[in-house]
Amino acid sequence: MLRPIAGLVFSLVAMAALVFAGSIAPWFAFGIDRVLAPGSFDGTRLLNVWSVVVSAVGAVAGGWLCWRISESRTAVIVFACLCLVMGLGNAFGQGAKAEPGPRPSGLSVLEAVKLRKEPAWFTFLVPVVGAVGALVGGGVLPRR
Numbered sequence: 782m783l784r785p786i787a788g789l790v791f792s793l794v795a796m797a798a799l800v801f802a803g804s805i806a807p808w809f810a811f812g813i814d815r816v817l818a819p820g821s822f823d824g825t826r827l828l829n830v831w832s833v834v835v836s837a838v839g840a841v842a843g844g845w846l847c848w849r850i851s852e853s854r855t856a857v858i859v860f861a862c863l864c865l866v867m868g869l870g871n872a873f874g875q876g877a878k879a880e881p882g883p884r885p886s887g888l889s890v891l892e893a894v895k896l897r898k899e900p901a902w903f904t905f906l907v908p909v910v911g912a913v914g915a916l917v918g919g920g921v922l923p924r925r
Contacts, residue, residue: 868908
């Protein structure tokens, strides 16, 4: 009973850390003006594609790690369900955020990330990508 719980907890923490670090890296590497459209909080195409890829890689890695630790298909399925539920929680949280309006100059990366409202299409795509990626990484869904 301990292995499945350890697999779930460790995998969720590791996936969250990987996805957060991967998602924030371009902001620091390239700067706000390269990841957001001029004068707005809208992500550039590069940021949008990068964010979906990072989410997919994080989910596959998390599913794989969950399987390796827990050796339980059930734990991987629970992990995938948690990815879906937590992702939808973020989607609804982002939907409740106020539109930030025009982007003032001189914001720090952390200020811009905090103020930015993720686009609705992204917030509803990522939970699905996360759940499917976790199932693939954990070996529940076949890889082609």
